[in-house]
Amino acid sequence: MVPGELTASEILFLNRHGFLDDEIYDARFETSAVWKDKARQLGFDLVLGSPCQKSGHRIRTRAGHCVQCDPKKIAFVTRHNRPGFVYVAASRHGKILKIGNAVDTDQRERNLCNHQYGSFSDWIIIASARVDNRGQTEQAALRAMSHRMIEKTYHKDGKNQVARELIQAPLNEVLSAFALAIKTDNPQQMWKHQRLADFNYLI
Ligand SMILES: [Zn+2]
Known part of the structure; x- marks a missing residue:
């Protein structure tokens, strides 16, 4: 992930939830089948994807949920229960x-x-x-x-x-x-x- 591609508010969101700004997979130019597979293989919990319908956010879980609309979704990916x-x-x-x-x-x-x-x-x-x-x-x-x-x-x-x-x-x-x-x-x-x-x- 190229940090320059993220907006200031996206970086703030990532940092606030304990992610560095390169701990997100750039899924924007790949089909969902491809990025879901690659993000999982490379160990990324979050992806930068297409804007969400409600607010145009781009940070999603690997399941495709907008974590900026619903930060509780982060609980599923926060690595809290991962080795x-x-x-x-x-x-x-x-x-x-x-x-x-x-x-x-x-x-x-x-x-x-x-x-x-x-x-x-x-x-x-x-x-x-x-x-x-x-x-x-x-x-x-x-x-x-x-x-x-x-x-x-x-x-x-x-x-x-x-x-x-x-x-x-x-x-x-x-x-x-x-x-x-x-x-x-x-x-x-x-x-x-x-x-x-x-x-x-x-x-
Ligand atoms: Zn959203």
């Missing part, structure tokens, strides 16, 4: 941490840097675990850190973007919230950076 990874990422430049979820942590690390999430391009994933419900478990970890979260609006590609999952806290607090959240969600493939202490920006 995948929950991770902690760090930006040395921003002296800031982030908790997120992803299907592929290497790809997510590249995306965060390419997208300059929060205006930082040196993101590195420092801990991750595979769980059964990646969205739900990510949310649980974020809730535990809600008192430490900051929201940052930044300008990129001529548009205002909002980073909502930035955490300013001692590393051990973030890792504890992460560990507690994954503990009850069948954690597997647990991984931590060898030099975790290097990422403790607030002591």
Whole structure:
């Protein structure tokens, strides 16, 4: 997906629901049989499709429902009950941490840097675990850190973007919230950076 093709309000909608602006499949120029198949294979939950009848929105679920008319439909695709990874990422430049979820942590690390999430391009994933419900478990970890979260609006590609999952806290607090959240969600493939202490920006 080329971010420039999305409108500012579409990007805002995606970000508000925890999606980066390239986590949408461009289905506009394909038949529904083709895009439904491709979006599923490539792991996209949302597609950019033809405008909805009611309001001309373009963001749809893979089933074709307009999620902007009915954001509750997002619940079906929010990855809340899908397996995948929950991770902690760090930006040395921003002296800031982030908790997120992803299907592929290497790809997510590249995306965060390419997208300059929060205006930082040196993101590195420092801990991750595979769980059964990646969205739900990510949310649980974020809730535990809600008192430490900051929201940052930044300008990129001529548009205002909002980073909502930035955490300013001692590393051990973030890792504890992460560990507690994954503990009850069948954690597997647990991984931590060898030099975790290097990422403790607030002591
Ligand atoms: Zn709509």
